[in-house]
Amino acid sequence: MAELNAFDMAQRQFDEVADQLNLEAGVRAVLRWPLREFHFRIPVRMDDGSLKVFDGFRVQHNDARGPAKGGIRFAGNETIDTVRALATWMTWKCAVADIPLGGGKGGVIVDPSTLSVPEKERLCRGWVDQMWKNIGPRADVPAPDVGTTPQMMGWMMDEYSKLSGAFTPGVITGKPLGGGGSLGRTEATGYGVIYTVREAMKVLKIKSKGARAAIHGFGNVGQYAAIGFIEMLGGKVVCVGCWDRHDRKAYTYSKESGVDPKFLMSITDEYGTIDKAKAKKAGYVLEDANAWIAKDVDVLIPAAIEGVLTGETVKKIHKNVKIVAEGANGPTTPEADAVLKKRGIFNIPDFLCNAGGVTCSYFESVQNDMNFYWSKDEVLTKLDQKMTAAFHGVLEMSKTKKVYMRNAAYMVAIDRVNKAMKLRGWV
Numbered sequence: 001m002a003e004l005n006a007f008d009m010a011q012r013q014f015d016e017v018a019d020q021l022n023l024e025a026g027v028r029a030v031l032r033w034p035l036r037e038f039h040f041r042i043p044v045r046m047d048d049g050s051l052k053v054f055d056g057f058r059v060q061h062n063d064a065r066g067p068a069k070g071g072i073r074f075a076g077n078e079t080i081d082t083v084r085a086l087a088t089w090m091t092w093k094c095a096v097a098d099i100p101l102g103g104g105k106g107g108v109i110v111d112p113s114t115l116s117v118p119e120k121e122r123l124c125r126g127w128v129d130q131m132w133k134n135i136g137p138r139a140d141v142p143a144p145d146v147g148t149t150p151q152m153m154g155w156m157m158d159e160y161s162k163l164s165g166a167f168t169p170g171v172i173t174g175k176p177l178g179g180g181g182s183l184g185r186t187e188a189t190g191y192g193v194i195y196t197v198r199e200a201m202k203v204l205k206i207k208s209k210g211a212r213a214a215i216h217g218f219g220n221v222g223q224y225a226a227i228g229f230i231e232m233l234g235g236k237v238v239c240v241g242c243w244d245r246h247d248r249k250a251y252t253y254s255k256e257s258g259v260d261p262k263f264l265m266s267i268t269d270e271y272g273t274i275d276k277a278k279a280k281k282a283g284y285v286l287e288d289a290n291a292w293i294a295k296d297v298d299v300l301i302p303a304a305i306e307g308v309l310t311g312e313t314v315k316k317i318h319k320n321v322k323i324v325a326e327g328a329n330g331p332t333t334p335e336a337d338a339v340l341k342k343r344g345i346f347n348i349p350d351f352l353c354n355a356g357g358v359t360c361s362y363f364e365s366v367q368n369d370m371n372f373y374w375s376k377d378e379v380l381t382k383l384d385q386k387m388t389a390a391f392h393g394v395l396e397m398s399k400t401k402k403v404y405m406r407n408a409a410y411m412v413a414i415d416r417v418n419k420a421m422k423l424r425g426w427v
Contacts, residue, residue: 071145190224192356217304303327
């Protein structure tokens with residue numbers, strides 16, 4: 001089987017909707033590819049005195065609606081095509097959430113678990129040294145993503161401030177509290193997933209109390225999606241799928257009585273690996289990596305990596321699944337989409353479902369600009385309002401055009417970006 005190319009998938013999704021919209025050829029050409037890409041090398045002095053060089057990227061897909069926005073990933077398998085895809089999806093995500101930002105993404109080819117804390121700091125500062133002239137609060141605002149943390153964002157913000165000669169907290173979001181960060185940011189993406197699941201349940205007339213979910217991924221998104229599903233909706237999470245960095249393989253941690261996400265968080269390291277021995281002692285059963293897909297649940301929440309629901313794996317989805325809520329970016333391939341459509345499973349597409357993180361990042365930027373910070377309740381209330389409005393905007397488009405939810409989300413997003421480009425005289 002050919003290896004998944006995330007950017008090819010992003011372009012195929014775009015092309016399908018561009019055809020439905022009869023989008024002008026020139027506009028299509030602008031939106032199919034990023035406007036700008038940066039490829040660079042970052043020399044880092046390691047703790048043992050040796051010099052190691054890392055490959056870094058930043059892709060700015062489109063900034064017609066505002067500064068580029070998107071995370072920085074530190075991953076051993078990072079590729080430029082993955083970064084291109086994620087930057088593209090960020091453009092659509094910001095547009096569908098109706099926040100005044102464009103799409104960007106960055107990355108470094110590195111497994112951060114192999115670095116010491118001082119080596120991570122030097123790598124973070126080195127990334128900014130290469131990019132600082134092309135990022136900024138009014139140009140491009142990075143944030144944490146896979147393999148990066150609020151502390152790392154703090155180092156990056158500090159390096160930019162030193163180089164620019166002024167304290168500039170708004171250059172980076174996802175910063176630590178006390179260093180320009182926002183309350184509610186930690187929970188934002190996972191809670192945003194649950195806000196959209198709640199609205200989908202209302203549409204489908206599914207009782208949330210007692211509903212069951214299976215979650216793939218137990219990083220920040222999966223953790224707070226699990227907490228939200230239990231505490232906000234009164235549901236039960238029967239399993240979480242988790243990559244184990246020690247074994248270099250994945251497991252599904254299952255418990256028929258229901259997963260306790262707060263307990264699992266207490267035995268999970270900073271890279272999302274659950275302590276197997278402690279989990280087993282607490283009564284969790286370790287199953288195959290893909291066992292989460294086949295669980296008898298109402299809601300599947302892929303919240304880890306791209307491409308987990310393929311033309312083959314989608315066939316394992318249980319007959320009782322009613323909603324697929326995409327907490328991850330690009331978890332569903334076009335071949336899997338075709339199966340979901342045929343089976344009538346309600347899909348909440350990634351750049352709608354997981355837009356809570358970037359929405360809260362936008363709130364952080366606003367607070368940085370004002371130098372005035374909101375309470376956690378205020379942040380989460382505004383987030384709920386934004387996510388709920390975005391969901392119903394896409395749902396209305398889906399009903400009006402009689403199209404699949406993913407296509408409806410693209411229609412909303414493409415229309416907004418196209419209008420912004422026209423208003424600015426780009427097209």
